[in-house]
Amino acid sequence: MPGLIADQYDDLTGAVQQIILSSSESDYLDQLIPLLKNAQASTQVTPLIHALNHVTADREAEIERICNNNHQEFISSVQHLQTVREGTVKLTSEIMELSLSIEASTEKLAEQKKALVDSRGVRQNIDDATQALKDCLEVLRLANQVHDLLGKKNHYAALRALDELQNVHLREVTRYKIAEMIERSVPATHRLIAEAVMTDLNTWLYRIRETSQFLGEVAFYHTEMRRNRQRDRAQQDEYLGSFKLNSAIELVADEGEEFDVLNNDEVQVDFSPLFECMHIHDALGQTDKFRADYAATRRRQKDLLIPQALDLLDEEANGLSSLLEGIAGFAIVEKATMAKTTALRAQPDVDELWDSMCQSAISLISAALPRIDNAEKLLKIKGVIALFIQTMDSWHYSVQALDALLLTLFAKYSELLKKRYSDDLAEVVAEDDYMPMPVPNAAEYNKVLALTWYTPPPSEQADPEAIEYPCILPFSQMYPLVCIDIRNLINQTYLFADDHFRHTSVVDGTLHRDLDDLLVQRVCLALIDRLRSQYPGQVVQILTNLEHFERACTDLEHLLVEARSSTSAAGPITLRATKAFKEAKEHAERRIFELVNSKIDDLIDTAEYDWLSTWVPREVSPYMTELTRYLANIMSSVLVGLPEGVKDTLYFSALAFIGDALLRLPLDEGVVRITRQAARAWVMDAGHLVEFVQGLDEEHGPERLLGGLEELRQMGDLMGLAVEGEGDVFFDSSVRGVRFGRVDKLKGAELLEKVERKGVGGGGGGRSPLLAVGVGTGAEEGGRKGVANTFGDFRDRFGPFGKRDRS
Structure with missing residues (x-):
């Protein structure tokens, strides 16, 4: 461990x-x-x-060791420093004694210098006072000179003198009281100069305001002269005529006719007061304030130009002319001011004033428009406005709002024209006599040709001198009167687009619409309404008029294409009226057919056949005589004015209707048996009708008309054979195809069954010929019962052979 x-x-x-x-x-x-x-x-x-x-x-321990080794050297250094300090104190006392000695000698020298300076100062003060007096007198002289120049209206010279006084001479006397006094008076003097020059400028502006209307009048006159010169150039060169006023080509072509609207024999506008006022305010450093004051003054003057109300009912449109001339003069001065100065009038400010004046004028005109009920008056107003637009367009002002005003004027103008011609056409249609129009002489005849779209017959075109007067034209007098109104409407509508109107497509569209409305509503529908007449002659005349109106509409469509003012539009023009007149013509044809057929039906209804009669008539029935007389009358008088195609169709249709009606008489269900005597009477009447048609003039085409009676003729032939007892040949297919090809099999069989055959009494007995041709039930028994049953079956399938439905 x-x-x-x-x-x-x-x-x-x-x-x-x-x-x-x-x-x-x-x-x-x-x-x-x-x-x-x-x-x-x-x-x-x-x-x-x-x-x-x-x-x-x-x-x-190491630090203590180091300190013990150097202790003696540290003590020696401290003793040395004390010795040096004692020497320093001694030297300081010696320096103080030397300084006191030098100070004493300097005071004595200063006293001597002061005495010398005082003596020289007195003399310098005298010189300075003399020079100061001279400088102050010069400053006073210049100050008085400024006021003298101001009194003489030399504003710029006074400003220059005041500037020289302030920046040069006054600086030399700035230490004097007079300099301070004059310096305090400089702003007041500046105000005096500014007020004086503004007074002159206001006087100039007042004169400009008073001159504005005359200046605008001169500008309008110059524009009118340019119009005339452009028209002359257009007559000389068709190419130049395609260019409008103020176009580049027109401006180049008119360069030789220089004209200064602001400086000419009639009016001179001097801008010197404005330039002086600008320069002085620029020198005073008040450019922004002057620009604002000038703009405010011009706005107030602009407001004074605009009246509270405008009367457009004046015959010469003087009120409108004065208003637009004043606006034009004011705007021309503004544009010239902007061109002649820099930074005084900005483009937005000028445009703002222009837009404000235009809107005010447009509001006044729009408010007065409802009281105008005359198209000619409105056209004069448009002419004044167009002249104003062209004049201001040459000064590069925006005229879009005014162009929009022209659209409003045109809408009102076209409305007034439409109402006028609507009333005229209604009166023309109502007062027409619906008789062919007589022309007394060649002059009137040529006038009708020039004003209408009537094309004379080839014979009259080939030799006009061969026409015998008075002559009768096919249409009634309403046709040329309507054509005149239509031409006048076209001319007056396009008259609005003359000089200046940029919305040409609107003119074309409005004219197209108005023509359609007038022709359809006031002419076509009015004529259709008159077709309810019970007089065929009047209906025939209406049909003739409708046909000429249809042709006129076709020619009118081509005329509108040629007269079209819009260069961008292309393609054909189609009028609704063309189709309307065509349909009305068809309506009129049906009405004529209806009237003729109704009369024929009435006459045939008077036929009184006694189908069981035993008496043989010696002459044609009265109803047939009356019927042929009626046909002769309408062919020679009433229907003579119809177009050939309609006339032929009508004749053919009428005869076919008569033939059909006559065939229905013996085939009526109520007729059960027909005696030979009654059959001969019917055959005699039918033959009389055929003879009448055969006896018609060649111009009626009797051969063609007989085609409509072919069935009747063959049926009469068949009835005659039946009376003679030879009706059986009808059932021979080879004979029937040649002699009775137009006779219906069933009708022929029914007629043969009804007619008593020669040598057969009572109408009964004998074998039915219908069974011989296999058209029955197949039974071999004879008699009327089998035939009746057979026809009953066919009637059930195909309907009765009754009278024709008149509806």
């Missing part, structure tokens, strides 16, 4: 030595930490403490 403790003590002693030799506290800790970590018990810490105490004792 002693050996183990000794070894531990030696190890701790080495570690303690390393700790002592450590260069820093961190190294000390680095050496100490492992020892502490290795300590497992308090018994192992104790040797560490003993080791540290041992090292400490060794060091104290």
Whole structure:
């Protein structure tokens, strides 16, 4: 165990030595930490403490040894220092004595120097007083000169003199009271100069405000002269006519006509007072204050330009012209001021004033617009505004708000035009006599051709001189009157787009819409409403007018394409009115057919056939005579004005309707039996109708019209054969295909069954021919019962052969 403790003590002693030799506290800790970590018990810490105490004792012994060896040398050094201190005290007393001796001699010399300085000062004071008096007199002279120049309105010279006084002469007398007094008066003098120059500027601004309207009038006149020159150039060169006012080409072409709106024979605007005021305030360091005051003054002057209300009902639009001329003059001065000065008027400030004036003018105009009910007056107003826009556009002001105002004006203008022509067209349609229009002479005839879209017949086009007057035109007088209104509407609408109107597509679209509305609502629908008339002649005239209006709409579409003001638009223009007139024409045709067929139906309803009669008539029935007379009348008078195609169709349709109606008479379900005498009467009437058609003039095309009566003619032929007892040939397919090809098999069989055959009495007995052709039930028994049953079956399947449904 002693050996183990000794070894531990030696190890701790080495570690303690390393700790002592450590260069820093961190190294000390680095050496100490492992020892502490290795300590497992308090018994192992104790040797560490003993080791540290041992090292400490060794060091104290070493220090004591060193001190004992050097004690004598330390005592000798202390004695030497005491000797040196005693010598120092002695030298200090000698220096004090020498200083007192030098001080005594210096006081004597100072007294002599003071006497010399006092004598020289008196003489210098006299010289200084003399010079100061001269300097003060010069300063006073300059101060008086400043006020003299100010009184003579030489503001800038006065400012220069005051600046020279303050920065040069006043600095030479700053030690005198007069300098302080004049220095205190300098700001007041500056204010006097600033107020004087502002007074002159306000006078100039007042004159500018009074001149603004005249300046705007001169600018308007110059713009009007530019318009005229551009029109002259457009007449000489079509290419130049495609360029608007203020375009680059127009400006280059007009360079030879130089004109200064601000300096000419009529008006001169001198900006010298403004320049002087700016320069003086700049010299005074009050540029920002002057800029603010000038801007406030111009805003107040702007407000004085705008009236409380505007009267647009003046015939010459003087109130509007005065307002816009004043705004134009004010804005031109602002733009010129900005161009002639630097930093006085900023572009946003000028634009703000311009926008404010424009909005005020637009508000006044918009408020006065509802009272205007005349399109011509509105056109004058638009002309003044357009002149204003073109003038200000040349000064590079924004005119978008004014262009929007023109859109509002155009909407009002087109509304007034539409109302006017709507009333005119309604009156024209209502007052028309619906008779073909007579033309008394060639002048009137040419006038009608020029104003309408009427194309004369080829014969009249080939030789106009061969026309005999008075001549009758196919349409009624409403047609040229409507054409005149339409042309006037087009001209007056595009008149709004002259000079200046950038929304040309709006003009085209509005005109297209208005034309459609007027033609459809006021003309087409009004004519359709009049088709309820019971007079065929009036309906025929309406149909003729509708056909000419349809052609006119087609020509009008081409005219609108050529007159289109928008260069960006392309493609054809289609009017709804074209289709509306076409449909109305078809309606009119149906109405004519309806009237004619109704009359025919009424006449046929008067037919009084006694199908069981035994009396043979010697002449045509009265209803047939009246019917052919009616056909002759409408062909020669009432329907003569119809277009050839419609006329032919109507004739053919009427005859086909008559033939169908006549066929329904003997085939009626109520007719059970027809005597030979009654059959001959019906055949005579049908033959009379065929003869009437055959006797028509060639211009009516009787051969073609007979086609509509072919079934009736063949049925009459068949009935005649039935009366003679030869009706059986109908059932011979080879004969039927040649002679009775248009006769329906069932109708022919029914008619043969009803007509009494020659030599057969009572209408009964005998074998039914219907069974011979295999169209029955197949039974071999004869008599009327089998035939009736057969036709009953067919009626059940295909319906009765009754009268034609008039609906």
